[in-house]
Amino acid sequence: MSQQLRVAQALRSARQSPPEPREAAWRKADRRWGWFFVGPQLLGMATFVVLPFVVSLVLAFASWDGLTNLEWVGLANFADQLTDPLLLRSIINTLLLALVTVPIGLGLATVIAVALDQLRSRALYLVLFFAPVVTSSVAVAMIWQQLFRADGALSAALSRIFRIAPPDWLGDPRLALLAVCIVTIWGSLGLNVVIILAGLQNVPSTVVEAARLDGAGPVTMFLRIRMPLLSPVLFYSSVVAFISSLQTFDTVFLLTADAGPDNATRTIVYHIYDLGFGRFEFGPSSAAAVILLVLTLVITAAQFAVQKKLVHYEEAA
Structure with a gap:
């Protein structure tokens, strides 16, 4: 009987699931420290990114001036903005700005990066090119305002070289957006140079040496070897540069007066700012922000x- 009892107990114990292993104390401590370090970043993102996005999305369907009661208007804000000539002008200016600054900026950055890649010591040049990236926007605007004056250094130099009247960059509607493009290219050039130079240094030396042994010249080497291998880096830089161009605001706000003259430098983000904090029309301003997002x-x-046809990713062996 005792033997049968022991067999029954063994069968019951076999049917029972094994106890779950207890989590080690060091894992719990690591998890607590992880949340401790990640928590401030998550809190900041929720406060300054997620919450404003949700509020803006709600206000896009409402009418509110910041003081009176909020009134739901449905899609009226979007209908008004899509027929607003100022928004259309802002979109055209922003797209022109992006189409000028992105290819020219990346082209210049590529040429400079290739030249720096040939040097043994390039630290000083990288510092000089990267300095505008970390310079205050206010300081940059003040310097370029002096350069763009009708009697400034840039206008005087162009007047002497081409024997023309000194151009009024910030007062001429035909030149104001070009002035913003010049400042934008100058300000982002250093970052693009650093990124592209890093991509060039990651090109496999074996591929380059094989091409040289086959008799490839500098131009063929660049167009057939370096450019295809550099295309992922250029694609990344173009996406970031295009998004940054669509969000241009500080240069316009600091360099020109009221996005002038005649709204010649009015961008979408400046249009959003003008509606929200200039006219206190938070509903149309939020609707314009949603349009910019789309x-x-x-x-x-x-x-x-x-990029599926133009970008060549190195296949793993």
Whole structure:
């Protein structure tokens, strides 16, 4: 009988699931420290990114001036903005700004990066090119305002070289947006140079040496070897630069007066700022922000669609 009892107990114990292993104390401590370090970043993102996005999305369907009661208007804000000539002018200016600054900026950065890649000591040049990236926007605007004056150094130099009247960059509607493009290219050039130079240094030396042994010259080496291998870096830089161009605000705000003359430098973000904090029309301002979000997503999706044919990723062996 005792033997049968022991067999029954053994069967019951076999049917029972094994006890779950207890979590080690050091894992619990690591998890607590992880949340401790990640918590401030998550809190900041929730406060300054997620919450404003949700509020802006709600206000896009409402009418509110910051003081009176909020009134729901549905899609009226979007209908008004899509027929607003100022928004259309802002979109055109922003797209022109992006189409000028992105290819020219990346082209200049590529040429400079290739030249720096040939040098043994390039630290000083990198510091000089990267200095505008970390310089205050206010200081940059003040310097370029003096350069763009009708009697400034840039206008005087162009007047002497081409024997023309000194151009009034910030007072001429035909030149004001070009002035913003020049400052934008100058300000982002250093970052693009550093990124592209890092991509050039990651090109496998074995591929370069094989091409040289086959008799490839500098131009063929660059177009057939370096550019295809550099295309992922250029694609990344173009996406970031295009999104940054669509968000241009500080240069326009600091360099020109009221995005003038004649709204020649009015960008989408400045339009959003003017509606929200100039006229206190937070509903239309939020609707314009949503339109900018959709425009950014569409352009980025188009870039990713095109990159399938233009970008060459190195296949793993």
